[in-house]
Amino acid sequence: MKLSSTAIDHAAQERWLKTYYFTRAAFSIAWIAAALNAVRHGWAIAGLLLVCYPAWDALANLVDGRRSGGLARNRSQAFNVVVSLAVAAAVAVALPDMHRVLAVFGAWAILAGLLQLGAALQRWKTTGAQWAMILSGAQSALAGAFFIFQAGQAAMPSIASVTGYAGFGAFYFLVSALWLSVGALRRRHA
Numbered sequence: 698m699k700l701s702s703t704a705i706d707h708a709a710q711e712r713w714l715k716t717y718y719f720t721r722a723a724f725s726i727a728w729i730a731a732a733l734n735a736v737r738h739g740w741a742i743a744g745l746l747l748v749c750y751p752a753w754d755a756l757a758n759l760v761d762g763r764r765s766g767g768l769a770r771n772r773s774q775a776f777n778v779v780v781s782l783a784v785a786a787a788v789a790v791a792l793p794d795m796h797r798v799l800a801v802f803g804a805w806a807i808l809a810g811l812l813q814l815g816a817a818l819q820r821w822k823t824t825g826a827q828w829a830m831i832l833s834g835a836q837s838a839l840a841g842a843f844f845i846f847q848a849g850q851a852a853m854p855s856i857a858s859v860t861g862y863a864g865f866g867a868f869y870f871l872v873s874a875l876w877l878s879v880g881a882l883r884r885r886h887a
Contacts, residue, residue: 707823711877713764714824718874721757725867728753732856732863743856744792748785750863751805755781765820773815780808799854803844806862810837829876833869840865 728750735742755778762774769775784805791797814834817827840862847854 710765711824711881713761714820715874715877715881717757717761717764718870718877722867722870722874724753724757725863725870729860729863729867732860736855736857740793744789747792747798747802747856747859748789750859751781751784751788751802754809755779755785771816771819773812773819777809777812777816780805780812795854795858796848799844799858800848802859802862803841803846803848806841806844807838808841810834810839810841813837824877827873829869829873833866836865836869837862 728746732743732746735746758774758777758781759768762768762771762778765771765774768778784801787801788798791801811834814831817830817834820830821827844858844862847858
């Protein structure tokens, strides 16, 4: 049986997304480990990690947008690249004031969550595992509101405040990657 170019493109896109989601999960897990270690080693490492997180998100969205039909076709990801780079710069400027850093992360989490939701809805009809990305986007927006609330409190936040957010992101990316993997296995054995 010969596959159509649409079926080949769909399979290639699913393979890409599986790799992309596994990579995003692995990065988040490594970032969490580094962040928890940075709590003991001072502001320089923590600051670098806080700038690195949105910069990584920008790079990941750039690569995924290009691999998924181009940034012109994936406008929410193109916008997310610009926003995440701006957030990385804003975090660098806000350091070492963790109240301001958390407020910047909060605004970014809201916007990035909504943009992720948009990207997932765009992929809904063509690619599996988007329900997890939709949940992730919605949860990101809620976490952002909580970060902004937390930033206004007297208690001093730390990089540890962001690790839960990164952890949920890792979980949703891992679920999506595994869901795509199981779907591919089922189709192969059907």
